[in-house]
Amino acid sequence: MADSLRTGGTSLPIGSDADLAWVRQEVRQAAAELGFSLVQQTKLVTAASELARNTLVHGGGGELEITRLDRGSSLGLRLCFTDNGPGISDIELAMTDGYTTGGGLGLGLSGAKRLVPDFDLVTEPGAGTTITVTAWVYTVPSARLEAP
């Protein structure tokens, strides 16, 4: 994203269940500070929770990099989940609703993709997985209160 200006990033380790709670808190705080609406915040935090759990369970741990984006007209948040795990051999299958290898509902990856506007997955068997999601603050025009 050439037009976006990186304004500071933080890196969080993902190595235990406690780290997942930490990730959720940090993402929620970053999203709130940037002015994301409550619904957007909730979606972003939930997506982060799913992806961080994937990093932990399937990737054997990794890290999350939170980057605040500024492209002048609007602010955004980029979350980059990286692990050095076994990678995903069949992306299409992994993205299918209900497909799971971890005993969950099989909605983590596909659900997270639906929750964020921009979802990018890079993986190679044996070389780990990197998932980058980006969301921009959009403001709904407020209802007009003027008298008819």
Next chain:
Amino acid sequence: MSEQDAAQEAAEWVGAFLTRRREQIAQRWADATLFRTVFTLSRDESVEACKTVIDALATVATSGRLDDITAPAFGTVRDQLGRMAASRAWTGSSSAQIADEVADLREPVTSVLREEVTDQSDAAAQDSLLALTVLMGTLRLVIMETTLMAGEELIERQRQQLMEVATPVISLWENIVAVPLIGTLDSARSQVVMESLLDAIVAQRARYAILDITGVPTVDSLVAQHLMKTVAAARLMGAECIVSGIRPAIAQTIVQLGIDLSSVITRATLADALAYALGQQGVEFSSGPATGAGTR
């Protein structure tokens, strides 16, 4: 004389020195920040505490285990040192500050030692000073280790407490129980919730169980799975589960995630859930103003 023998001799000398000058060192330590701020009741109390620590140090030195933080003699003062560090931490000192305060104890002892040794350049005197410095460094490590362990124990204890406190099962009405869920619902927590809920269902002969998730900030697929498992388990015990407290943002998120909660009865608020459960039992409420007896 070999180097090892010299070190052993120096250690023993320091041990004897500490015992010999116990009173004097204790008097100086009692005015150091670490002891003065912890033992505020009286100076005598502070001096006594100093003496206990000096005795322990003397025993460690005599045994020759100057740099061994696991030396048994430290065991006798570990509790006291832990309480002192905890008390400093309680008043807002950081670990680094506490470490500095412990380091400040070294100067008074070495100055007492220098008074005794007339010839500073003497090899034996140098060895003794070195031995004392090592010993004081070990004391610092022991205190820091004790502080860290106390912190870890505290965290673990609080984690356990949180687990229990956060999952009360409330009896709302005859046959109706509710669990207000608060905070992160991880696997361990949801296991506790399920167990206490199932116990309550049996104990209170509940037919309806309300799981209120108002206090759960994030509902992702794992949390949803835990909820569904709890609902299924309650159903097996003959109780119907109602999930309440689903906020608008959570509702939208659940739908987009693709979680199917259609098999679960859900309500927006705890009040709605209670009204549903009461209605199912044939208890009816009018929403109008309360009417007194005799009015039509």
